[in-house]
Amino acid sequence: MASFSPLLAMALAIFIFSSHSNAQLSSTFYSTTCPNVSSIVRTVIQQALQNDARIGGSLIRLHFHDCFVDGCDGSLLLDNNGTTIVSEKDALPNTNSTRGFDVVDNIKTAVENACPGVVSCADILALASESSVSLAGGPSWNVLLGRRDGRTANQGGANTSLPSPFENLTNLTQKFTNVGLNVNDLVALSGAHTFGRAQCRTFSPRLFNFSNTGNPDPTLNTTYLATLQQICPQGGSGFTVTNLDPTTPDTFDNNYFSNLQTNRGLLQSDQELFSTSGAPTIAIVNNFSANQTAFFESFVQSMINMGNISPLTGSNGEIRSNCRRPN
Numbered sequence: 001m002a003s004f005s006p007l008l009a010m011a012l013a014i015f016i017f018s019s020h021s022n023a024q025l026s027s028t029f030y031s032t033t034c035p036n037v038s039s040i041v042r043t044v045i046q047q048a049l050q051n052d053a054r055i056g057g058s059l060i061r062l063h064f065h066d067c068f069v070d071g072c073d074g075s076l077l078l079d080n081n082g083t084t085i086v087s088e089k090d091a092l093p094n095t096n097s098t099r100g101f102d103v104v105d106n107i108k109t110a111v112e113n114a115c116p117g118v119v120s121c122a123d124i125l126a127l128a129s130e131s132s133v134s135l136a137g138g139p140s141w142n143v144l145l146g147r148r149d150g151r152t153a154n155q156g157g158a159n160t161s162l163p164s165p166f167e168n169l170t171n172l173t174q175k176f177t178n179v180g181l182n183v184n185d186l187v188a189l190s191g192a193h194t195f196g197r198a199q200c201r202t203f204s205p206r207l208f209n210f211s212n213t214g215n216p217d218p219t220l221n222t223t224y225l226a227t228l229q230q231i232c233p234q235g236g237s238g239f240t241v242t243n244l245d246p247t248t249p250d251t252f253d254n255n256y257f258s259n260l261q262t263n264r265g266l267l268q269s270d271q272e273l274f275s276t277s278g279a280p281t282i283a284i285v286n287n288f289s290a291n292q293t294a295f296f297e298s299f300v301q302s303m304i305n306m307g308n309i310s311p312l313t314g315s316n317g318e319i320r321s322n323c324r325r326p327n
């Protein structure tokens with residue numbers, strides 16, 4: 001008769017413990033503790049869209065800038081506090097650029113009123129991303145949930161980990177690879193530039209003196225170039241904004257990819273995906289341009305991949321009561 005092996009019991013305990021500490025996110029994480037959280041988030045965003053057609057783009061960008069720096073832990077949302085919290089909001093890719101923090105606060109307030117102390121700020125960014133995309137005409141999906149909030153910010157990490165609009169495809173690919181994302185994710189997620197705005201300073205080097213050649217970026221469509229030179233004249237304000245997608249600025253569709261095919265990518269980092277000769281990204285751009293369903297399917301999968309970057313789960317981190325500071 002087999003006796004119960006202590007060794008087997010220990011192995012089982014280790015298995016259960018380790019699978020718990022690697023806990024996966026789940027679309028039903030709040031189904032008993034905050035069953036209505038998705039519609040609460042969606043309602044606040046619908047209200048914000050009334051006065052600000054751009055807010056959906058701003059919110060999904062917050063999730064991206066959160067996830068690429070120490071994982072999706074809400075670290076981007078922490079305000080500078082004069083001592084240990086050196087805010088990511090003041091990092092180069094974020095300063096005078098990331099926006100929508102007031103709307104995140106409004107979402108948090110609405111969610112806390114319904115289910116106090118339950119939903120993390122990191123999860124609010126993931127839910128806000130899905131609502132923003134679907135409300136703009138893009139795909140809907142079941143958001144994976146169960147992230148907890150970090151207690152620290154990493155401004156240096158934000159400076160070095162987030163991609164720059166002036167980088168070439170080699171650099172962009174490397175920054176995605178660094179967080180476990182591949183070129184398919186790079187192309188699909190760049191498709192978020194189908195809505196939202198960008199400031200002149202993020203693409204003006206392309207307009208007049210590209211790479212110090214004295215000429216504009218030769219990959220820019222000449223008609224589009226002339227338009228952009230009027231919006232962003234030499235010596236003008238670098239803070240002026242224009243549409244990332246000049247065709248359907250506030251709609252989530254696959255026009256971003258046809259823009260790249262006609263040399264109407266706004267940022268250098270956009271156009272690199274199609275104009276880098278021999279690059280594996282070209283075929284992906286062509287696919288998404290020809291087939292919006294293929295883009296939407298890939299986009300959803302890549303959003304899930306991005307949302308899975310190093311979440312805090314189980315008893316790690318905390319559920320912040322105010323997204324701007326640790327408890």
Ligand code: HEM
Pocket residue numbers: 054056057058059060061064096097098099163164165166172186189190192193195196197198199200202244267269
């Ligand atoms: C591939 C590398 C990427 C680079 C270099 C990049 C760079 C930029 C830059 C420079 C801006 C304009 C910011 C400003 O002028 O204030 C911008 C805006 C935006 N980005 Fe990206 N981005 C990248 C990937 C992504 C990803 C992965 C997403 C989301 C999944 C995203 C979503 C957006 C959105 C929606 C906006 C408009 C934001 C608004 O209107 O407030 N971007 N991006």
Ligand SMILES: *[C@@H]1O[C@H](CO)[C@@H](O)[C@H](O)[C@H]1NC(C)=O
Pocket residue numbers: 036039040043
């Ligand atoms: C869920 O939230 C929405 C938006 O806030 C609200 O209209 C609806 O009544 C809520 N449903 C329940 C069951 O609480």
Ligand SMILES: *[C@@H]1O[C@H](CO)[C@@H](O)[C@H](O)[C@H]1NC(C)=O
Pocket residue numbers: 095096
């Ligand atoms: C941000 O904008 C403010 C107000 O326009 C300006 O004073 C400041 O120099 C800007 N900072 C950066 C880093 O561009």
Ligand SMILES: *[C@@H]1O[C@H](CO)[C@@H](O)[C@H](O)[C@H]1NC(C)=O
Pocket residue numbers: 090091092155156159
């Ligand atoms: C990040 O970049 C900003 C803007 O260039 C700079 O002011 C700040 O000192 C940098 N922070 C760190 C920690 O490197």
Ligand SMILES: *[C@@H]1O[C@H](CO)[C@@H](O)[C@H](O)[C@H]1NC(C)=O
Pocket residue numbers: 164166167168171
């Ligand atoms: C691209 O990456 C290389 C190597 O890390 C770096 O030297 C270069 O400055 C980066 N280019 C840009 C435009 O950031």
Ligand SMILES: *[C@@H]1O[C@H](CO)[C@@H](O)[C@H](O)[C@H]1NC(C)=O
Pocket residue numbers: 168169170171276
């Ligand atoms: C991108 O820039 C880096 C250095 O900044 C260079 O080594 C690399 O060859 C460039 N890649 C492409 C595709 O031009």
Ligand SMILES: *[C@@H]1O[C@H](CO)[C@@H](O)[C@H](O)[C@H]1NC(C)=O
Pocket residue numbers: 209212213214215
């Ligand atoms: C382009 O920029 C370089 C470096 O700043 C400068 O030396 C050159 O005079 C500029 N050319 C033109 C035509 O503005």
Ligand SMILES: *[C@@H]1O[C@H](CO)[C@@H](O)[C@H](O)[C@H]1NC(C)=O
Pocket residue numbers: 291293294297
């Ligand atoms: C478009 O992409 C979807 C999803 O990958 C695929 O099922 C469909 O067959 C494609 N349509 C065409 C015309 O290639």
Ligand SMILES: *[C@@H]1O[C@H](CO)[C@@H](O)[C@H](O)[C@H]1NC(C)=O
Pocket residue numbers: 283287288294295297298
């Ligand atoms: C287009 O993208 C879809 C979705 O990712 C993929 O299933 C399909 O194989 C791709 N088609 C081509 C021709 O690359």
Ligand SMILES: *[C@@H]1O[C@H](CO)[C@@H](O)[C@H](O)[C@H]1NC(C)=O
Pocket residue numbers: 081082083084085151326
């Ligand atoms: C800043 O935040 C840290 C971490 O929560 C906390 O220990 C510290 O006391 C705070 N400093 C101030 C001035 O609030």
